[in-house]
Amino acid sequence: MITPFSTTRFFWSMGVGWAVGIGLAVAQPAPAPGISVPLNDLSAFTSPTDNWRIVGNVRADLNKANTITTEKGSGILVNVPLAKMPVDAKNPYKYDLVTTLQHGDLDLEFDYMMASKSNSGVYLQGRYEIQLRDSWDIRTPNVHDNGAVYERWDDKRPEGQKGYEGHAARQNASRAPGLWQHMKISFQAPRFNTNGPGGVPQKTENGRVIRIELNGVPIQEDVELTGPTRGSAFADEKPLGPLRFQGDHGAVAFRNIRYVAYDKPRPELLNLKYAVYKGKYEKEPDYDKTAPESEGATKVLSASVSRIPNEFLIRYSGTLRVAEPGEYRFNLGVPGGGGMLKINNQSVITPGGWNGSGKATLPKGDLPFELFYAKFVDWAQPALGLTVAGPGVREFVISEGAGSNGEEVDPIIIDAPGNTVLRSFMDMPGEKNTQGRTLRVVHAISVGSPEQVHYTYDLDKGALVQVWRGSFLDATPMWHDRGDGSSRPMGMVQRLGAPVLFLSKLASPQANWAADTTGSSYRPKGYVLDESDRPTFRYQSFGSSIDDKIRVLPEGKGVQREVTITNPAGDLYARLISGSSITPMDGGMYLIDGQAYVRIDDASGAKPTIRDANGRQELIVPVKGKVTYSILF
Known part of the structure; x- marks a missing residue:
C-alpha cells in the first residue's frame, strides 16, 4: 500500500544552494566517527624501533632543524631520530612504524607536527606514500612537498625521468613547523579478481587517492595509482595492507589518528x-x-x-x-x-x-x-x-x-599575481552574531599577495580578522547571478576570532575590553597604497591618529603588523590576539592554540600580559606609540 502525500506539497526554492550547482554533490566522502588508533602504548604497531615512543606533549623549535622535544605522558606518537640509524640491507625500512591494521578502502585522518626542515610520510597499504614535510616557506609545491602523492621510480628510465607519476598538492596549505596540522585522506584500494593464471589474483582496477584535505583545504582529488610509489615496502599490490609511518627521515609527531574501513x-x-x-x-x-x-x-x-x-x-x-x-x-x-x-x-x-x-x-x-x-x-x-x-x-x-541538471556554475576565482585589494562581505565560521547566525563582517577588505599569504581586515573596528596561505579568494557567491556580496578565502585559514577594537582604554590589565566602538570615538579614515599597492589603514580612536600597516614576511612565513599611534591616550592597550591557550616561548614568541605563533617585534619597551577573558586568553600590551608584532603560521 502506498502512503499518500496527503496535502503535503513538494516545496522548492531558488536559494544559495542552487547557485553553485543544482543537483546532488558527491565530492566528499560522508564523515563517520571512525575508529581511533590507541596511543597509550605501541601495541597497535608491529616491532616498533627505539626512535618511536608515546609521549604526552611535544614541541618543535622554529630555529632548530629536525629537533623535537617531548614530555612524559600518552596520546601522542612521536618519532625522534636516533643519533645512529645504520641501514639494514635486509630490512631497509626497519625504522618505519607499521600498524597491525590491514586495510583496503579507507578514510584516514590525523593531526601531525613537523619539526623544522623535517621530512616524513604515511604509506597507504605500506605502498603508496602521502608526503609529510616542512614546506612552510614553499610557494609552489612539488612532488617532494607536504601533501604530495609521492612519485614512482624506475632506475631504467633516462636521467631526469626516473621519477614519474607524482602529484604535487594543488596549493601550499601547510602550517609552520611546530604547529599541529590536520590531514584527511580518502583512499580506494586496487581491485583484484581470482581468475588470473594459476589462480593468482589479477589486478582489474588501479588504486586511487579519492581526496586529500590539508588543514581544511582540498589539495588532491581523484589521483590514480598505477603502482607502488618510491620507497614502498612491497614490490607487489594486494587488496589489503598496513599503514606505515616513515621514521628514518626526520622528527615528526602524530595524534588523534582515526580511520573508517570500507569493507562491506x-x-x-x-x-x-x-x-x-x-x-x-x-x-x-x-x-x-x-x-x-x-x-x-x-x-x-x-x-x-x-x-x-x-x-x-x-x-x-x-x-x-x-x-x-x-x-x-x-x-x-x-x-x-x-x-x-x-x-x-x-x-x-x-x-x-x-x-x-x-x-x-x-x-x-x-x-x-x-x-x-x-x-x-x-x-x-x-x-x-x-x-x-x-x-x-x-x-x-x-x-x-x-542528479545534476547541467546548471552548475564555473567558480569565479580571484588570483593575486600582484598585491590585490578586494572589498566584500566576509563570513566568520564558528563565530555567531546576536541573532545566533554566522557572523558576517560587512566592511571587510581582503588583501592578497604574490607570496600567497593573504589577510582580511575589518574597517569597522580596525581589526585583523584572518590570515591565510595558498590561493586568494572565491568570489562566486559575490558575483554569480544576483550574488550575496560575500567572498571566501581559498587557502589554509588562521581565523583570529570575532573582530574587536585593536585599541582600548583599561583602568587595569584585567579590566574588560571594549565590546564595541561606543565611547572610543572610532572614525575610519580609509587607507593609502604604497608604491607596491600595499595598503596602510588609517583611523582615529580615543583621540589618537592610527596608521595600521600589515606586510607579508620574507618567504611568506606570515605577516607583520606595525601600528603607529600618534599622541596615545593614557591607559591605552593593544590586544594582539586571543585563543583558548597562549603559551610563552623564547625570543618574545607565543604559541597560540598550537595553530600559530605571535612574535613581539617592538613594543617600545612595554611588557605584554597574558590574561583570562570570557573563558579564553588574550595577549595584550600597553601602548607607548608604536606596536609591531608578527603572526607566523
Missing part, C-alpha cells in the same frame, strides 16, 4: 519497476484512478525513463538488498521539483526541495523500496540522483547519475 558489500537495487504519470503533481495522485503514461522494468534509477520534459511524476518500486545491517544515510537530488524515499515501509526522505537527505536503520535482507520524483519547474533539466552510505560502505551513487 554495497546495497543493491533489484526488481526495479517504474511508472510515469503525466501532469503537475504537487502531491501524490490516487493511483487507482490515474493511469500511467508509461511503465516497465529497469535496472537503474534514472529520470530518462520519462520522455516528458516537464510536469510529470516518476514512481519507482523494487527491492533494496542489504547485506550489512546498520544505519544508512541517503541523499536525493531531483532538480525542478521534489522527491520522497521510503525503504522497508518507513519514510527516509520526506517530500521537500530539490535536494533531500535522511537516514534509516536497516536490517539485513531484501527490503521494499519506493522513490518518487515529481517535476514541475519548466526551466530545470530533469535529473535524478541517489547516494547511499552506511556501515563499512563508502558513499556511492546508486542511481544512473548524481
